[in-house]
Amino acid sequence: MLAASMPAARKEVKEVQNYAASKSFTGTIMPWDWSFYSDKLRDEKYTINDELLKPYFKLENVIKGVFGLATDLYGITFKENRAIPVYNPEVIPYEVFDEKGRFLAVLYADFHPRESKRGGAWMNDIFPQYTKNGEDIRPHIMIVMNFTKSTPTKPALLTFDEVTTFLHEFGHSLHGMLSRCNYESLSGTSVYRDFVELPSQIMENWALEKAFLDKFAVHYQTGEKIPADLVKRIVASQNFNAGNLSLRQLSFGYLDMAWHTIEKPFSGDVKAFEDKAWDETRILPPVPGTCMSTQFGHLFSGGYAAGYYSYKWAEVLDADAFAVFKQKGIFDKKTAARFRKEILEKGGTEHPMVLYKRFRGQEPSTDALLIRSGLK
Numbered sequence: 001m002l003a004a005s006m007p008a009a010r011k012e013v014k015e016v017q018n019y020a021a022s023k024s025f026t027g028t029i030m031p032w033d034w035s036f037y038s039d040k041l042r043d044e045k046y047t048i049n050d051e052l053l054k055p056y057f058k059l060e061n062v063i064k065g066v067f068g069l070a071t072d073l074y075g076i077t078f079k080e081n082r083a084i085p086v087y088n089p090e091v092i093p094y095e096v097f098d099e100k101g102r103f104l105a106v107l108y109a110d111f112h113p114r115e116s117k118r119g120g121a122w123m124n125d126i127f128p129q130y131t132k133n134g135e136d137i138r139p140h141i142m143i144v145m146n147f148t149k150s151t152p153t154k155p156a157l158l159t160f161d162e163v164t165t166f167l168h169e170f171g172h173s174l175h176g177m178l179s180r181c182n183y184e185s186l187s188g189t190s191v192y193r194d195f196v197e198l199p200s201q202i203m204e205n206w207a208l209e210k211a212f213l214d215k216f217a218v219h220y221q222t223g224e225k226i227p228a229d230l231v232k233r234i235v236a237s238q239n240f241n242a243g244n245l246s247l248r249q250l251s252f253g254y255l256d257m258a259w260h261t262i263e264k265p266f267s268g269d270v271k272a273f274e275d276k277a278w279d280e281t282r283i284l285p286p287v288p289g290t291c292m293s294t295q296f297g298h299l300f301s302g303g304y305a306a307g308y309y310s311y312k313w314a315e316v317l318d319a320d321a322f323a324v325f326k327q328k329g330i331f332d333k334k335t336a337a338r339f340r341k342e343i344l345e346k347g348g349t350e351h352p353m354v355l356y357k358r359f360r361g362q363e364p365s366t367d368a369l370l371i372r373s374g375l376k
């Protein structure tokens, strides 16, 4: 990843540097200049922004689109059932049925912010799937988000990032809902940390597919489908500065792994250790007096210690897995059935690489991710 990202990142820095110069900036671009000038450049290049896209993403339509994707892929269906008790009246409970109409799960969707509710987005199981005395106990799963509410005059309209977040959390919920395991401790999303983001991140790929967007992304006032040109610009803007973004993630992974592979108690200069650990990933000049090791929570807490690489690894997996859908068709039922049987149903009952190879027929490679992000 590093070898492919560095040349691209160098080109990007040059482009941003030239752009800044055209705006009468003199000197070398420093990390604190980077976002300012690269964001401006992105806006000029792709003329894309939240306000332009939001009218195509009315919440009710997005729900139909996201649930509909699970119906297209796995044949499962969703039925709102207000008789199911909820912890807050804003929560929408759905009964979920499999392709044969059998009860599969309860899904609670909690879409909007309110006082006392934590920010961000996540999936939880209220209880996971398991088997008890031969009986398959189906799970209760919740997905929680913080999308802007509708007003009396305007429906809830999502940003493109929010649509992606919805798909992501919904992917986790599929991992929980489609589980077919014996033990609670191994079912659903109870898998190794560097495998848990595959079912979620793979779903994000559909957001960049016109054939998927056409199923639900219509302008809430005019009913017009999202224009192809707009979708093209979304895709292009996603890959803007891909080299630098990749280097950034890699630098954290390298630093994390450097700290967690030392074998003796550390005594020395933390900053010097850090500089050495991510020297290969550095592209912009260092900022004197700053130190990531002492301020980046994921390095030593939050359960990530020695696991930061899993973000990048999950991208490798999701791009490699989605490449099969790209090849066979993004709604291909056979590929979906295999993904369901070999990965989504299995939880942590077998080693991730064993499961993955059964789905893919081979180990994952970085190719698909490099191609998707325009680095290859």
Ligand SMILES: [Zn+2]
Pocket: 168, 172, 197, 200
């Ligand atoms: Zn996730």
